[in-house]
Amino acid sequence: MKKALSVVLAGLMGLSLVACGPSANEVASQSAEETTAAATEAADAAEGGEEAAAAEESDGPIRVCIVYSGNLGDKSYNDSCNAGALQAVEDFGIELKSLEGTTAQEWEANLVAACEEGYDLIIGASSNNADHIQKYAPDYPDIKFAVIDTTVDLPNVESISFAQNQGSFLAGAAAAMFTTKTDIDGVNADKVIGWVGGMDVPVLHDFYTGYEQGAKYIDPDITILQAFAGSWNDPLKGKELTLAQYEQGADIVMNVASGTGPGILEAAKESGLYAIGVDLNQDNDQPGSVLTSMVKRVDNACYLVIQSVVEGTFEGGSTQYLTLADGGVSLTDFSVMREYLGDKFPEDIVEKCDELAQQIIDGEIVVENYEGFGPNA
């Protein structure tokens, strides 16, 4: 009994330690800060720019903190966001801090820590951070908040989200066409395609809604297998789910799973089958196994919001919705796959996708949204 109690206590202690996480992440952002210092000097040297003037108002560079729901190094969503932030460091000489964390407790603790540190701008990198921003932003009215990938309606929060349903529509259409190309190695006769997500959050359902609609637009009889790993950083789970879908007849699986995604792409490579990348251009992560990637310009979103603070155009309570037409989402140019498949590469998929993209932009095809998403959400 005593032993059991001590196990529980030790477990609690462990949790509480994890919850005090942010200090562990300092290493990560240190290098970023160093670049910041260099960039600040560069900006000072340049002088005259509006951004420099704005920065001087608050005695020093603008301080930005990004709270991630997951770790950097996912070669996907988070890395894309970080790329935008680093670009902003270079262009505007801001001071940047990145707080990573893998559990909801850490995300909340990181956000509170960021609020207490008095940053000028705090960015919640994903929809996982929205609830916490909703909870704490009213307590810190002087801090500017931004949230990417979802909407938080508060006077000091700017929201930027994406029409991932439109990009996923194209990905779904591409997958539905690809699964019929039985002359390509590994592609079977079954009209089955797969989809593996990270955590079961609403934004992923917006992805799936578009993916399903796109696939069914090409072939109403197609079967789509769906699975969630329940984590943003368990590639082994992602791999297992993907292999399961391959064994159930899928020959192409879309990855929508951040840090869980590398496992999905690895499963494609090992099985000699195919995947679709997400967020960043992942075509080269497992070259020859990734048909295309649904690129979501999280880097642009992050950069834009920092720019708005630097230039003083930050507008709390506003929402930006980046669509296919704005270049917020898109498919890659299939070039890596074209190289690998050579003559067998199905050019008609690319042509059809371009055509569909144009139809979506022109409003001829209306891609459905998951509840709570879309331009007016």
Added chain:
Amino acid sequence: MDVFESLGKIFNVSLIYATFRASTPIIYAALCAAVTQQANILNVGTEGIMLVGAFTAVAVSFLTGSWILGVLAAMCGGAVIATIMAIGHIKYNSEICAIGMGINLFAIAITKFLLQVIFNTSGSFSDPGIDPIPTVHFAFLENIPVLNGLLNDWAFTEWFVIVFIIILQFLFYKTVWGLRLRAVGQFPMAAQTAGINVNAIKYQAILISGLVGGLAGAHLSLGYSTQFVENMTNNRGFMGVAAMYFGGANPALTAVGCLLFGFSDSVGARLQAYGFPAQFVLMMPYLVTIVVLAVSMAIKVAASKKKESSLITG
């Protein structure tokens, strides 16, 4: 789609290998915990030992280009971490749970740190330069339809785990060392009286456990996949500890417990594709953990009660 056709797609031959594939990392973890459990030391640090092993395996395999060196280094890495735990627990008498949790947290931090220092990257590391554990291919099976899919192209460590279970079973129950180990675990005073150096046996148990845990990590990062990701063990170490309890630290029974986890995981992966709520399916391995532990504990309690009553009447 027809119900039977769907069931056929969920429960088919590939499920057997999928179960084994998902179980293997947990089996290694459980064996890591079983070695110390025989000496009555609860190895809470399994998770941390595995994580260090996983990192070391990838790092050494990448730097030397040899998976064998990677695996050996991972085992050494696991042993080093285990030694820290052993010294803390045996020499300085610290509570094993506290130091075990400490090891787990330390492992997450040190691997994250080294990932930055050595590979200058954060989050994950994958590179074609990492030499994975090879798969075993039997040419003679190629023409046998079912067995080919079932038994071919397993990772070397997936076959080895079967051998390893037998080795440990033999070691625990058929050798002098095993007898001493169990004596230390069950009644250290008696063992001491019999002239066994209790502390030496405990050190040996933890050290061997470290070697096994390192191997578990190496399988995770070089066999099951070919990459290192921060905190990639994702509680597989703890599931191993739970399975070890289920099997009462008996390697074969422990492995059965692990297969149960692997099975629930693999069935879950297939069920999700047919619209079962992800939240429920993802809960299954943990639900199974609780049920399995409850059942095994109930059996144990019943058995010990029976023993007591027979002592009194006898």
